[in-house]
Amino acid sequence: MKTKRDKIGYVFVLPYLIHFSVFVAFPLAFSFVLIFHKWDIISPMDWVGFSNFSKLVQDVLFFKAIRNTLVFLVIHIPLQIIIALALAEFLNQKIRFRGFFRASYFMPVVVSGVVITILWQQLYAQDSGIINSLLVKLAGVKLPWLTSVKLAMPSIAIMATWKNVGLYIVLFLVGLQTVPKYMYEAADIEGASHWQKFRHITLPMINPTMIMVVIISTIGGFSLFIEPYIMTGGGPLNSTLSAMLYIYRQAFSFYHMGYAATLGFFFALIVFSVVLIQKKIIERENIY
Amino acid sequence: MRKLVFYLFLIFWTIIFMYPFLWMISATIRPEAEIGGFGIIPSKITFDSYEKVFEKIPIFRALLNSTIVATSVTLGVIIFSSMIGYSLARHRFRGRNLIFGVILFTMTMPFQITLIPQYILMVKFQWTETFLALIVPYLVNTFAIILFRQHFLTIPQDLIDAAKMDGCSEFTILFRILYPISTPAIVTVGIITFMAIWNEVLWPLIVIHEQHLMTLPQLVTIFVVGGQAESLMGVKLAAATMLAAPIIIAYSIFQRYFIASMATSGLKG
Numbered sequence: 355m356k357t358k359r360d361k362i363g364y365v366f367v368l369p370y371l372i373h374f375s376v377f378v379a380f381p382l383a384f385s386f387v388l389i390f391h392k393w394d395i396i397s398p399m400d401w402v403g404f405s406n407f408s409k410l411v412q413d414v415l416f417f418k419a420i421r422n423t424l425v426f427l428v429i430h431i432p433l434q435i436i437i438a439l440a441l442a443e444f445l446n447q448k449i450r451f452r453g454f455f456r457a458s459y460f461m462p463v464v465v466s467g468v469v470i471t472i473l474w475q476q477l478y479a480q481d482s483g484i485i486n487s488l489l490v491k492l493a494g495v496k497l498p499w500l501t502s503v504k505l506a507m508p509s510i511a512i513m514a515t516w517k518n519v520g521l522y523i524v525l526f527l528v529g530l531q532t533v534p535k536y537m538y539e540a541a542d543i544e545g546a547s548h549w550q551k552f553r554h555i556t557l558p559m560i561n562p563t564m565i566m567v568v569i570i571s572t573i574g575g576f577s578l579f580i581e582p583y584i585m586t587g588g589g590p591l592n593s594t595l596s597a598m599l600y601i602y603r604q605a606f607s608f609y610h611m612g613y614a615a616t617l618g619f620f621f622a623l624i625v626f627s628v629v630l631i632q633k634k635i636i637e638r639e640n641i642y
Numbered sequence: 643m644r645k646l647v648f649y650l651f652l653i654f655w656t657i658i659f660m661y662p663f664l665w666m667i668s669a670t671i672r673p674e675a676e677i678g679g680f681g682i683i684p685s686k687i688t689f690d691s692y693e694k695v696f697e698k699i700p701i702f703r704a705l706l707n708s709t710i711v712a713t714s715v716t717l718g719v720i721i722f723s724s725m726i727g728y729s730l731a732r733h734r735f736r737g738r739n740l741i742f743g744v745i746l747f748t749m750t751m752p753f754q755i756t757l758i759p760q761y762i763l764m765v766k767f768q769w770t771e772t773f774l775a776l777i778v779p780y781l782v783n784t785f786a787i788i789l790f791r792q793h794f795l796t797i798p799q800d801l802i803d804a805a806k807m808d809g810c811s812e813f814t815i816l817f818r819i820l821y822p823i824s825t826p827a828i829v830t831v832g833i834i835t836f837m838a839i840w841n842e843v844l845w846p847l848i849v850i851h852e853q854h855l856m857t858l859p860q861l862v863t864i865f866v867v868g869g870q871a872e873s874l875m876g877v878k879l880a881a882a883t884m885l886a887a888p889i890i891i892a893y894s895i896f897q898r899y900f901i902a903s904m905a906t907s908g909l910k911g
Contacts, residue, residue: 362812363733367741369722373782378748381759388759395765444652457897458656461663464893464900465886466841468859472866472882473666476875482678484665520659524905573752580843584867598754598844605758606848615758622755629750 388615395611406616416617418592419600420624422507426596427575429511434571435564437515438522443552445523446530456527460520467517471584474513475500500586503593510581510594518574522567529563530556565636569629576625597621663890670880677875691876692884698870698877701884703854704861711776711857712839718781719835720828726782727790728816732802742791745784757848764849775849776857780839786831789906793827794820830903833896840889858885 389407392400410416441459445452462470477484478499486496499509533556541551557564579598582588588595601621605614661682668682670691676684695701729735730742760779769775797820805815821828846860856864862881865871871878893900 360733360735363729363735363738366725366729366733366812367738370726370741370745370782370787373722374744374748376763377760377779377782378751378756381756381763382751384759384762385755388762395762441655444648447648449648449652453898455652455656456901459659460897460901460904461659461890461893463904464837464889465663466843466859466889468841468843468863469882469886472862472878473662476666476669476677476879477662479678479875482875484662484680487678487680516659521904524901528905576752577754577844580863584863587867601754601757602844602848605761611758611762618754618758622752625752625754626750 385615385619388612389619391612393611394609396609399612402612406613409613410616410620415592415595416597416600419595419597420621422593422595423576423578423597425507426511426514426578427572429508430514430575431568431571433511434515434519434522435567438519438526438567441519441523442526442530443556445527456524459523462517463520465517467580468584470513470517471581474516475585478509478513501590503591506586506590506594510578510585513585514575514578514581518571522571525563525567526560529560533559561636565633568632568636572629572632573625576621576628663886666879666886667883670876670883672876674874674876677879691874691880694874694877695865695880695884699861699865699881700854701858701861701881704856704858705884705888707773707855708840708858711773712836714773714777715780715839716832716836718777719783719786720831722782723786723831724790724821724824724828725816726787727792728794728820730787731791731794745787749784749788761848770849771852771855773855776846779845780835783831783835786835789831790824790827793824797823829899830906833900833903837889837900 390401390403392402392406445456449455476482478486480486480496480498480501483499485499489495489497498505500506537555537559538551541555546554577598578596579602582594582596582599583602586594588599597617598621601614601617604610604617665682668684669677671687671689672684673686673688673690730738730745764770764775764779767774769778801819802815805819810819841859842857843859843863846857847863850856850860853861853864862885865881866878871881
C-alpha cells in the first residue's frame with residue numbers, strides 16, 4: 355500500500371543522498387580527473403595524459419610494496435584461520451569459564467593498533483624484549499625480529515594475527531554453533547574419526563563463515579599501514595613498506611596527488627579482484 | 643587428566659593474549675633501567691614515565707578531542723543511519739531499491755580509491771585542521787544503515803499502524819516508539835562506531851597537523867614516531883597505556899556487548 359505519507363521517505367534518506375554525493379560520488383569522479391593530472395594541491399593542475407600510468411608501470415618501489423603486502427597476507431591469513439578455528443573448536447566444547455577465555459582472547463581486538471604496535475616493538479626488541487629473552491632461555495638463540503629484511507614483515511604478520519585472531523575466534527564460534535548436533539551423532543555411529551568429522555562436516559558447514567573471515571582479513575590486510583609506520587617506518591631496506599604506506603608517502607610527504615590517486619585507484623582494483631577471486635575459489639571448493 | 647590438559651591449553655592462550663598487557667602496564671611504573679626481560683614485578687614503583695608524557699604532550703587535550711570526535715560521530719551515525727534504515731525498511735517510495743543497491747555497492751568499494759580525493763575535498767572546504775574533517779565524512783555509515791534496516795524489518799507493522807492512527811508523525815514513530823524497543827541495534831551500532839572512530843589513525847594523520855587538535859591515537863603515534871619520546875621505552879609504553887586505558891576499562895565492564903556487537907559486524911576496530 356503506497357500512501358502520500360511514504361513520501362516522507364525522501365526526507366529520511368536525504369542525509370544518505372547528500373553524504374553519498376559529497377563523500378563518495380564526487381571523490382570517485384574526481385579521482386578519474388586526478389589520475390590524468392600532476393598536482394601538488396597548491397599550484398594549478400597539470401594535464402599529463404597517461405604519464406601517471408607509465409610512471410606506475412615502471413615504479414619498482416610500488417610493486418615491491420604490493421609484494422610486501424602480499425607476503426603479509428600470505429602469512430597472516432592462513433595463520434589466523436588455523437589458530438582461530440582451533441581455539442574456536444576448543445571453546446565450543448562443554449567447558450567452564452568459556453566467557454572468561456573468550457573475553458581474554460578477544461582483548462587485543464578492542465585495543466588500538468597503535469598501542470599493540472608500540473607494545474610489540476618492545477616485545478620484539480633485540481636484546482631486552484620478552485620474546486628474545488624467552489628464546490635465549492629455551493633455545494639459546496636470539497632472532498632479529500625487526501632488523502632482518504627476511505623476518506621483519508613476518509614479524510608484523512604475527513603481531514597482526516595476535517591482535518585480530520580473537521575476532522575470528524568469535525566469528526567461527528558463531529559458525530560452529532550453527533552446525534546441527536545430529537550430523538556429528540550420525541558420523542559417530544559410522545565410526546568417523548575426529549579429523550574426518552572436522553573435514554567432512556564442520557568445514558563444509560562453516561563455509562559461509564570462512565568466506566566472511568577470508569574477505570574481512572584480506573581487506574584489512576591490504577590496508578596495512580599504521581603497524582609498519584610505527585614499528586619499522588617501512589624498513590629495513592623497504593622490506594615492510596606496505597602499499598598503503600607508499601601511497602601515503604607519495605601523497606602526504608611528496609604531495610604527488612595525481613600520482614597517489616593513480617596508485618590508489620590501481621591498488622583498489624587489485625584489492626577488489628583478489629577479494630572476488632577468493633570468493634569464487636572458496637565457494638567452489640566446498641561444494642560437497 | 644584429559645580435562646586438565648585441556649584447561650591448561652586454554653589458560654596457556656589466555657596468558658599469550660593477556661600477559662603482554664600486564665607486562666606493558668608494569669613497565670610503565672618501573673624505573674627505565676629495569677624495563678626489559680620477562681618479569682612484571684617492579685622492585686620499586688615510580689611514575690616518572692607518566693610525568694614525562696604529561697610534560698611533553700597535551701595528552702589530556704587529545705583525550706578530550708578524541709572524546710568529542712568519537713561521541714559526535716557515534717550520535718550522528720545512530721540518528722542518521724536509523725532514519726535511513728527505517729525508511730528503507732518501512733517506506734515505499736520510488737528509487738528505494740536503487741538507493742539500497744547503491745549502498746550495497748559502495749560497501750564493496752575499497753576505500754583506497756577515494757582517500758586522496760576526499761583529502762582534497764577537505765582542503766577545498768577548508769576543513770583541514772578542524773574537527774569537521776574528523777566528524778562530517780563519518781556521519782553516515784552504510785554498515786549501520788544495513789543493520790538498522792534489518793532490525794526495523796522485524797518490527798510488526800501493527801505497531802507502526804497503531805501509532806499512525808494516533809496521529810504520530812514519522813519522526814515520533816521512529817524516535818519515541820521504535821527507539822525504546824531497538825536498544826540492541828542501537829548499542830551494536832554505537833559500540834562499533836565509537837571503537838572504530840576512537841582507534842582510527844590514518845585519517846587524522848592526513849587532515850590534522852596541529853598538536854592541540856590531534857586525536858589520542860594520532861598524538862601518541864606522532865609522539866612515538868617523531869622522536870619526542872627519546873627512545874625511552876617506559877615513556878612510549880606509558881603513552882600507549884593511556885591510549886588503551888579508556889577502551890580497556892569500557893571493555894572490562896561491557897565485554898559481552900563488545901563481543902556480541904563485533905560478532906554481528908565482523909568489522910575490525
